[in-house]
Amino acid sequence: MADEAGRKRIVILGGGSGGLELASQLAGHAALDVALVDRELSHLWKPRLHEFAAGTVNSSLAEMSFYMLGQLRGFRFEQGTVSAIDHERREVVLAAILGEDGTVAARERRVPYDLCVVALGGVVPDFGTTGVKEFAVRLDTKADADRFRDRFIAAMIEARETGEPAEVVIVGSGATGTELAAHLRRSERGFFEQNKAERRRKLLGITILEAAPEIMPGAEPELRQQLIERLRQLDIKTVTDVNVSRIDADSVYSKSGERWSCDLAVWAAGLVGNPVLKDLGRFETDKRGRIVVDQTLRSSVDEAIYVMGDSASLTPPGADKPLPPTAQAASQQADYLTETLPLLARGEPVQPFRYSDKGRLISLGRAGAVGMIGFGRKDDFLIRGHFATAAYNALQRQHQWRVLGRLRGTVSIAADMISPTKGPALKLHGD
Ligand SMILES: Cc1cc2nc3c(=O)[nH]c(=O)nc-3n(C[C@H](O)[C@H](O)[C@H](O)COP(=O)(O)OP(=O)(O)OC[C@H]3O[C@@H](n4cnc5c(N)ncnc54)[C@H](O)[C@@H]3O)c2cc1C
Structure with missing residues (x-):
């Protein structure tokens, strides 16, 4: 046919x-x-979803109309x-x-x-945990990120007015949980008044709960150590060996009877x-x-x-x-x-797909990026600082090139780089 x-x-x-x-x-x-x-009518690159949720996204790739892309590249879009x-x-x-x-x-x-x-x-599955569906946010779609951001902004405004820090509890210490936590810390700045005394006030408490004995299960020990240090620098609490049994409107509970009160719960455990x-x-x-x-x-x-x-x-x-x-x-x-x-x-034979593991990179807002890269070899090495940030951004740059083509992709990347809102931007509205 x-x-x-x-x-x-x-x-x-x-x-x-x-x-x-x-x-x-x-x-x-x-x-x-x-x-x-x-x-959906527009494409959102999922690796940036946590930035959408935290309000720190800053890219021309944030959302692109499928109809526009179809005309540009020559495919038909059917919503x-x-x-x-x-x-x-x-x-x-x-x-x-x-x-x-x-x-x-x-x-x-x-x-x-x-x-x-x-x-x-x-x-993200809820593994049948009571209250996840009703009270926690899961970052699967842009609508989830928008919902989280609206609730986060309201909680931060309330914290500023009352002087009581807003509390966010994130269940799951994988890449999504840790990156979201770091970007929320970055967003906190947007709610401070512009004088120094105000900046010293704490408006946001962040806790990450992990079921395994250590955070980011499966990560290389050097990478985990770097992550632990950076989360500490960002004043993000981590608690391991926590088996979450229930979530309600203002708390997260563990099977062993502990309770963490929160204004916002995020469920980021598995896929x-x-x-x-x-x-x-x-x-x-x-x-x-x-x-x-x-x-x-x-x-x-x-x-x-x-x-x-x-x-x-x-x-x-x-x-x-x-x-x-x-x-x-x-x-x-x-x-x-x-x-x-x-x-x-054309009915011709094909070769099998070969996956090449380029490593893993975690972006931690103002605490920079860390990662293990090895270009498919076994002897992966730890990278951090500008090199890690550049490597982290490379995945997105490649996506822009593939989606927009070399010329338009390069223009779009240049636009991102010279954007006046570059840096610790806080984007409070997704639309
Ligand atoms: C916060 C976060 C950070 C991440 N960071 C990284 C990272 O740094 N590096 C990395 O390699 N990976 C990262 N990932 C994982 C990565 O985003 C996913 O593995 C990747 O997006 C999977 O691509 P996909 O094309 O399979 O699906 P998706 O990108 O999820 O796309 C699925 C598409 O299907 C559409 N769709 C779904 N259901 C229907 C339906 N019934 N009918 C029509 N359309 C439908 C959706 O609208 C969507 O456009 C991250 C994920 C998250 C959530």
């Missing part, structure tokens, strides 16, 4: 870190008709919420759009494909596949709800469907667990599929 012009129809589900890079790089390919589907895949008819089903009164404003649609790529991301994957089609999923794929990213049950990023469960040869859910992996998979899908469309 193909479109009227004889081009193979490639439909990419999800325009996040991986899906948008793939759509942008594939578009313009003469033999392909590329369509991108997303439930809609993916609800199912019809394997037999090779069609993606998009749910009906309901109006404010609950009636159908736009009916259910079907998008035909020859090859389909699932890039619908993942979500599983997007819940929609469970009922999307007849896929094989792993215990984290991600679709199992082979070494070419092809789903184990349907040769016309490929899966990438946080939605995919890919265990490299010789490894005992699937690749971690990172933008780094999603981006490498986008590059791989950019090369591979045109070959598949």
Whole structure:
């Protein structure tokens, strides 16, 4: 099958870190008709979500319209919420759009494909913990970040008026939890009056709770040591061996009976596949709800469907667990599929995907960035200071180049660098 012009129809589900890079790089390919589907109207690069939440985001990449990007790069954008895949008819089903009164404003649609790529991301699970859904914020979407920021601003204003510091408790000491904590400390400055005495007042208490015996489980010891030191410098408390059992409107409770009072609770513990994957089609999923794929990213049950990023469960040869859910992996998979899908469309053989682990980097606001890099080798080394900050920014620069193309990407990066709001910016409104 193909479109009227004889081009193979490639439909990419999800325009996040991986899906948008793939759509942008594939578009313009003469033999392909590329369509991108997303439930949102604009792209937000998820690795910056915590900055959105803290109000410190400062980039032309903050939000980009999918329609604008589609025109720029040459793919078709279809806004809609993916609800199912019809394997037999090779069609993606998009749910009906309901109006404010609950009636159908736009009916259910079907998008035909020859090859389909699932890039619908993942979500933070609550592991059935009481009160997480009702009282804690999870950073999965821009709406979550907006909600957090509104509540954070209100709590900080109240703290300034009453002199009682606002308390934020973050459950989970992975990259999201620690980076968010550091950026919140940076935001605190925006609420001080401009005289020195005021600056000495503390308006914000931040506590990170971790279930494991040490923070950032899985991190290299040198990196962890650096993190501990920097969190201490930022006056961010960390408590380990805490098994959180319940959250309510003003407290977080542990199984062993401890209680931390808070104005805001953030749940940042773990990641599983997007819940929609469970009922999307007849896929094989792993215990984290991600679709199992082979070494070419092809789903184990349907040769016309490929899966990438946080939605995919890919265990490299010789490894005992699937690749971690990172933008780094999603981006490498986008590059791989950019090369591979045109070959598949022509019925030619393809090489397997090879992941190259470039290390991990943590950005801690004014305490700088730290990380371990090794360019895929075993002897990773610790980096910090300007070098680490530059390496951290490099992931975003690459994303801008891939999405916007070399010329526009370079202009966009230059605009970020000379922006008058560069530095300790506090952006209080997301829109
Ligand atoms: C705060 C934070 C910081 C991070 N920092 C880093 C970092 O420093 N380095 C790193 O490598 N990784 C980082 N990550 C992880 C990284 O963001 C993810 O691994 C990456 O975004 C996964 O890309 P993806 O394309 O699989 O999914 P996503 O980027 O999550 O995109 C999924 C897309 O699917 C769309 N979608 C979802 N459901 C539907 C539906 N039913 N219908 C239509 N569209 C839908 C969404 O709107 C979204 O556009 C961070 C994550 C967070 C939350």
